[in-house]
Amino acid sequence: MAYKVVDIQNVSKIYHTLDGETLAMHDLSLSVFKGEIVSIVGPSGCGKTTLLSLIASLIKPSSGKILIDGIEIKKYDKKIGYMFQNDNLFEWRTILKNVLIGLEVQNNLTPENISKTENLLDIYGLKDFKNHYPSQLSGGMRQRVALIRTLSTEPEILLLDEPFSALDYQTRLKVADEVGTILKKEKKTAIMVTHDIAEAISMKRQKK
Numbered sequence: 786m787a788y789k790v791v792d793i794q795n796v797s798k799i800y801h802t803l804d805g806e807t808l809a810m811h812d813l814s815l816s817v818f819k820g821e822i823v824s825i826v827g828p829s830g831c832g833k834t835t836l837l838s839l840i841a842s843l844i845k846p847s848s849g850k851i852l853i854d855g856i857e858i859k860k861y862d863k864k865i866g867y868m869f870q871n872d873n874l875f876e877w878r879t880i881l882k883n884v885l886i887g888l889e890v891q892n893n894l895t896p897e898n899i900s901k902t903e904n905l906l907d908i909y910g911l912k913d914f915k916n917h918y919p920s921q922l923s924g925g926m927r928q929r930v931a932l933i934r935t936l937s938t939e940p941e942i943l944l945l946d947e948p949f950s951a952l953d954y955q956t957r958l959k960v961a962d963e964v965g966t967i968l969k970k971e972k973k974t975a976i977m978v979t980h981d982i983a984e985a986i987s988m989k990r991q992k993k
């Protein structure tokens with residue numbers, strides 16, 4: 786039976802600044818089941834990044850609870866992989882060194898993990914580029930590298946914050962489609978936020 790991987794219960798978030806308070810989220814409840822890819826669409830400023838930061842436990846809710854795999858989260862968990870608005874690739878590191886960075890930070894650069902990550906580069910068409918630098922790749926390829934880097938630490942849940950916003954419209958839809966296919970193939974649970982409805986639809990389209 787499908788179970789709730791992410792369970793957001795009546796969460797509100799108020800930011801306190803010197804200028805006053807901003808209610809960024811009010812009484813949100815949302816469940817995401819294992820293997821689901823959920824897209825959340827909304828205009829700028831509606832609280833999308835806030836939602837992902839709450840799930841990743843980078844910030845705390847003002848009220849309500851967030852459960853991951855049935856347990857209330859208190860701090861950032863390795864189960865979660867967070868892909869940001871821009872690809873954040875390090876220009877001075879090769880593609881292989883970029884995708885290995887998560888494992889390096891976790892002190893987990895075992896030969897087995899390295900070969901799994903190299904395999905992801907092979908599967909997703911980047912084998913011949915592993916010794917190239919990010920500036921030598923197209924925008925769509927860079928986004929794929931960023932995704933593989935996020936996948937390399939084997940997170941259970943992926944959080945994607947407008948991951949394709951730097952790409953032109955046509956490339957964006959193509960890459961969203963590709964990324965959706967990769968996430969399904971890798972059987973990941975994912976939450977993507979975007980202001981672009983077409984992108985959300987491309988991402989969720991199933992490839993048989």
Ligand SMILES: Nc1ncnc2c1ncn2[C@@H]1O[C@H](COP(=O)(O)OP(=O)(O)OP(=O)(O)O)[C@@H](O)[C@H]1O
Nearest residue numbers: 800801802807809828829830831832833834835836
């Ligand atoms: N650190 C912060 N301190 C104070 N207010 C904040 C902070 N972060 C976000 N906000 C406010 O909370 C609201 C929601 O912001 P958030 O970044 O979550 O929106 P968003 O939907 O992701 O926007 P965008 O699509 O432009 O990235 C906005 O009104 C924003 O000004």
